[in-house]
Amino acid sequence: MREEANDQEISGECTPEQLFQELEQDQSAQLDMEQLDRIKVMVREYQGSIKSHLTQQQNKKSSWADRLADRIATFGGSWTFIVLFITFLIVWMLVNLMSFAFDKPPFILLNLILSCLSAFQAPVILMSQNRQAARDKQEAILDFAINYRAEQENTELKVLLERLDQRMERLEQQALNRHSTSE
Template sequence: MIAELIRPSLLEFIKKRMPEWDGKGFICFDDLGEFRKDYVKEVLQDEIGELSALDHEVIESLQQHEILSSDISKQFETKLTFGERLSDRIASFGGSWKFLITFFSILVVWIIINGVLLMIHAFDPYPFILLNLILSCLAAVQAPVIMMSQNRVEARDRLRAENDYKVNLKAEL
């Protein structure tokens, strides 16, 4: 690469490291990549202090001209087990209007059948103790399923935030 095309701040950094080089002529891409990596590392250490593993990953990708952006959702979905996918589906159904309408309809039908139609021989007379037991069991099962799903959403968001940080840092550099 022609030295005149190199950014002035990087050119000064190279001259500090290689005082015998006059800053004219050519520099190979491998050496330029090494100098760029060292320059970015030095600038980040001056600004941030200690570099994290993510910062080192971004610096390496700069040297190797790698693309950092990726589809985190697709990567995350391939790692899910059957149970995790099932709990996500149950949680999404449990938080939908379809579930609320179905649930409310079942409650109304249960109360009508046991409170009005089968008043004398009801299988669950008022105060509907069997219905209360079923609702308690549903809540006991549904709460952990929703929490598992929320934990996976949080992990996916954390991966997405790390990816955004790496892409933004590389764009800044």
């Protein structure tokens, strides 16, 4: 067994176990417990739960009026609303073109209803859009923070990989030197 390790050292090959043992001995390349704990927390938090957590926080902060505005805006911007509203307009016009009309053309009551609907619906949609913009801003800040932290960790990993590469080059050089001196 020991001869195999010596043969590997002489041939310049190094097993991953040997490399990890060498890194374990190098205090500058080790991850400390704080870094390991931080990585564990990040992995635990960021596995697909960021946006759901953010939505839950938004829902806790929002009032029932805000949630109602969101539902109205969602319905007002759907195909269901468009189809129902077109149906309502057609039925209204057909009924009022008959002999028992209560709003004869030019449909002044219908104009009043449409004006009231748009006067009500516009601010509700704007409130919902403002809440969505605030939510998007929080998500953008969170994405920036995650990307920034990932970039820092990538830089740290790059430094560790460069050290590892230098160490491997040294080991290979030592193995070549041993091999050349043993011949």
